[in-house]
Amino acid sequence: MIPLSWYLVFAAAMFSIGLFGVLSRKNAIAILMGIELMLNAVNVNLIAFWRYRAVTGIAGQAFAIIVFAVAAAEVAVGLSLIISIYRRRKTVVADDIHMLEG
Amino acid sequence: MAPDQIIFILVAIISLVAALFVVTSRNLIHSAFWLILTLFGVAVLYVLLQAGFFSVVQVIVYIGAISILFIFAVMLTRNVMQDTGSQNNANWWVGALIALVFFGGLTYMLLGVPGFDAKAPEMQAGIDPLRQLGMELVSPDGYLLPFELASVLLVAAMIGAIYVSWEKKR
Numbered sequence: 001m002i003p004l005s006w007y008l009v010f011a012a013a014m015f016s017i018g019l020f021g022v023l024s025r026k027n028a029i030a031i032l033m034g035i036e037l038m039l040n041a042v043n044v045n046l047i048a049f050w051r052y053r054a055v056t057g058i059a060g061q062a063f064a065i066i067v068f069a070v071a072a073a074e075v076a077v078g079l080s081l082i083i084s085i086y087r088r089r090k091t092v093v094a095d096d097i098h099m100l101e102g
Numbered sequence: 103m104a105p106d107q108i109i110f111i112l113v114a115i116i117s118l119v120a121a122l123f124v125v126t127s128r129n130l131i132h133s134a135f136w137l138i139l140t141l142f143g144v145a146v147l148y149v150l151l152q153a154g155f156f157s158v159v160q161v162i163v164y165i166g167a168i169s170i171l172f173i174f175a176v177m178l179t180r181n182v183m184q185d186t187g188s189q190n191n192a193n194w195w196v197g198a199l200i201a202l203v204f205f206g207g208l209t210y211m212l213l214g215v216p217g218f219d220a221k222a223p224e225m226q227a228g229i230d231p232l233r234q235l236g237m238e239l240v241s242p243d244g245y246l247l248p249f250e251l252a253s254v255l256l257v258a259a260m261i262g263a264i265y266v267s268w269e270k271k272r
Contacts, residue, residue, distance in 0.1 A: 002110050002150065003219045008212050010114045010147070014121055014140075016205035021125030023197025024190045029130060029175050033137055036168065037121055040144050043156075051151045052222050058238045061231065062245045064156060068163055069252040073259030075168050079175040080267035086179045087269065095191065 007048035015041035028082045028094045032075060039071045110150055117143025128189050130176045138169045152225060155232045 014037055021034025043064050050060025086092050120139040127133045141164045148157035212218060225231075238244035 001104065001221045002107055003221060005212070005218045006110060006114070007147070007151070008215075008218070009209060010118070012205055012208040012212065013118055016201040016208070017118065017121045017125055019204060020197050020201035023200060024194035025125065026189055026191050027130060029172065029179065030125070030133060030189065033124055033133060033172065036137065036164075036172075037124065037140065040141065040164070044144060044147055047148060047151050047153050047156060051153065052220050053217070055223055055225065055231070056229070058231075058235055058244070061153070061156075061235045062238060062248070065159075065235075065239070066248055066252055068159060069256055072163055072168060073255050075171055076259050076263040077266070079171055080263035083175060083178055084266050092179045 004048060004052040007044060011041040011044040011048070014038075014044070026093050026095065028085075028092045028097070029079070031094060032078050032082075036071065036075070039067060043067050106150060110147070113143050113146045113150075117147075130189075131173065134169060134172045134176055137172065138165055141165050141169065153231075155235075 018034045018037030018041060021037060022031050025031050025034065046060045046064045046067070050057070050064075054060060082092055085097055089097065091097065117140045120136045120143065123136040124133050124140060127136060141160060145157040145160040145165075148154070148160060239249045240246055
């Protein structure tokens with residue numbers, strides 16, 4: 001059997017990789033990809049804790065389902081925002097998008 | 103070493119390497135394809151966790167919908183900084199440092215979690231977790247409200263996405 005720790009360390013590594021992507025990328029689409037990696041890591045954690053700690057309960061699975069739905073909504077809105085910005089400003093570089101700057 | 107452990111290690115290494123390529127690859131289309139490989143690895147991990155439903159949902163929602171959206175978005179915003187110059191901003195090393203410190207801190211903290219090396223309890227025969235999940239999601243004592251809120255959120259996101267990306271006639 002696989003110990004719980006393997007899943008947790010895997011999820012921590014994946015979350016950190018996603019965090020690095022979010023912090024270091026210029027392109028807004030690549031930043032969204034980093035966020036996807038982080039959400040996936042969280043989901044692995046939720047399912048692993050459900051399997052190892054509360055297999056008779058249902059909370060872990062229900063949370064994971066909600067995370068799936070929110071991730072889908074977030075990507076749809078985020079990418080449409082990026083495409084809309086690209087149409088108007090011809091850029092997807094996060095540094096160049098500063099219309100709201102004071 | 104048990105066969106499932108070997109499978110876990112192989113899949114984990116493949117998905118982590120693919121995840122590294124996602125955040126470092128210069129061509130964003132390649133990034134999107136590496137993302138698909140990572141998501142497949144996570145789907146295999148769900149199978150190892152005996153959550154088959156989640157691996158199916160992972161393949162359908164993440165690989166079938168989200169990655170395709172990413173690929174389309176990359177293609178629609180092409181020839182911006184395509185292969186020219188670095189894809190990383192000037193402070194990428196700060197990001198790498200933060201990510202490393204975060205990983206170290208998280209692992210250190212996890213070492214203190216009780217039951218860190220726990221083995222999975224046996225699934226009881228006769229209890230179908232998927233059936234239980236389905237019942238809970240529509241029972242008013244369970245997760246009916248979050249479930250309905252999620253559907254409202256999805257509709258709102260769909261309408262919002264259409265509205266935001268609508269090309270207005272000038």
